[in-house]
Amino acid sequence: MKAAVVYKKGELPKYTDFAEPIASNENEVLMTVKAVAITNLDKGIASGDHYSSEKDNQNGFVVGSDGIGILENGTKVYARGISGTIAEKALVEKNRMVVLPNEIDDAIAASMPNAVAGSAMALRFRAGIKHGETVLINGATGFTGQMAIQIAKHYGAKKIIVTGRNEKVFEKLKELGADVTISLKQDDASFISQLKEIHQETPIDIVIDYLWGHSAELIFSVLKGNGKFTNKTRYVSVGSMSGDTIQLSAQTLRSVDLQLSGSGLGSWTRDEVKLLFSEILPEMFLLASQNKLKVNIETVNLIDIEEKWNTEVADGKRLVVVI
Numbered sequence: 001m002k003a004a005v006v007y008k009k010g011e012l013p014k015y016t017d018f019a020e021p022i023a024s025n026e027n028e029v030l031m032t033v034k035a036v037a038i039t040n041l042d043k044g045i046a047s048g049d050h051y052s053s054e055k056d057n058q059n060g061f062v063v064g065s066d067g068i069g070i071l072e073n074g075t076k077v078y079a080r081g082i083s084g085t086i087a088e089k090a091l092v093e094k095n096r097m098v099v100l101p102n103e104i105d106d107a108i109a110a111s112m113p114n115a116v117a118g119s120a121m122a123l124r125f126r127a128g129i130k131h132g133e134t135v136l137i138n139g140a141t142g143f144t145g146q147m148a149i150q151i152a153k154h155y156g157a158k159k160i161i162v163t164g165r166n167e168k169v170f171e172k173l174k175e176l177g178a179d180v181t182i183s184l185k186q187d188d189a190s191f192i193s194q195l196k197e198i199h200q201e202t203p204i205d206i207v208i209d210y211l212w213g214h215s216a217e218l219i220f221s222v223l224k225g226n227g228k229f230t231n232k233t234r235y236v237s238v239g240s241m242s243g244d245t246i247q248l249s250a251q252t253l254r255s256v257d258l259q260l261s262g263s264g265l266g267s268w269t270r271d272e273v274k275l276l277f278s279e280i281l282p283e284m285f286l287l288a289s290q291n292k293l294k295v296n297i298e299t300v301n302l303i304d305i306e307e308k309w310n311t312e313v314a315d316g317k318r319l320v321v322v323i
Contacts (some may be wrong), residue, residue, distance in 0.1 A: 213242025
């Protein structure tokens with residue numbers, strides 16, 4: 001079969017022949033792959049930078065962690081891969097599979113799961129979002145941030161504040177459900193002043209952070225209390241696009257009712273992952289099939305994988321490999 005194969009971490013995936021995987025137990029089934037999104041997770045694993053990366057394999061490994069495909073009985077599904085998924089065939093897990101609505105486009109469906117997991121899991125399980133709450137999404141101009149806006153609104157957020165550097169997409173973010181946009185291009189004092197005024201008017205209940213780094217430090221400075229009773233804020237770190245470490249004052253932690261947690265691989269419980277596949281993903285696929293959840297994608301063919309792997313897609317698009 002043809003596949004996108006990495007032989008040495010850090011190198012680009014190569015379009016080449018690779019042995020077709022063979023199921024070894026009753027929980028494994030073979031899927032004919034139709035579409036796979038290229039995510040930051042997949043790039044991190046391929047480069048060896050992600051904490052879940054394995055050691056180099058001299059025989060090479062197929063990249064891709066999930067995908068959309070057809071089972072032998074003709075059922076169209078989204079599934080997690082046991083073998084790499086950017087290939088003509090992939091082994092997938094029976095218990096990590098979602099049957100798709102017939103109406104949904106393969107490439108659109110492929111673009112969604114990573115972003116849904118990166119937003120819905122944080123909102124529902126780490127933040128425990130309730131109807132009528134105010135949500136701040138730090139770094140909302142990317143694909144997952146745009147998904148988070150729509151899911152926060154779907155889950156009942158009354159007010160959604162978003163930050164980002166790509167001001168060109170701010171109007172689009174408002175169309176998706178954002179109420180207030182804050183530019184990260186402005187100076188620190190202006191950013192703090194703008195966010196502090198919003199926080200005083202409608203206290204921030206939840207922060208979903210895809211950036212971390214300096215912008216997180218600024219947000220914590222806004223949340224810092226002055227000895228009076230404070231609104232409880234649940235702060236969830238999902239990504240670190242602006243840096244992996246920050247300086248966090250102990251005074252901030254003592255001065256505000258703050259719940260600080262992370263959402264990602266390894267932090268979710270088995271029950272939460274089961275709900276991702278049994279409830280959350282099916283609901284989101286259905287919304288997308290009804291055009292109630294919108295995504296912005298760009299497609300490439302498998303044969304062009306090496307050339308397109310590092311393509312910088314603009315304005316929050318997601319790159320999807322069509323097979």
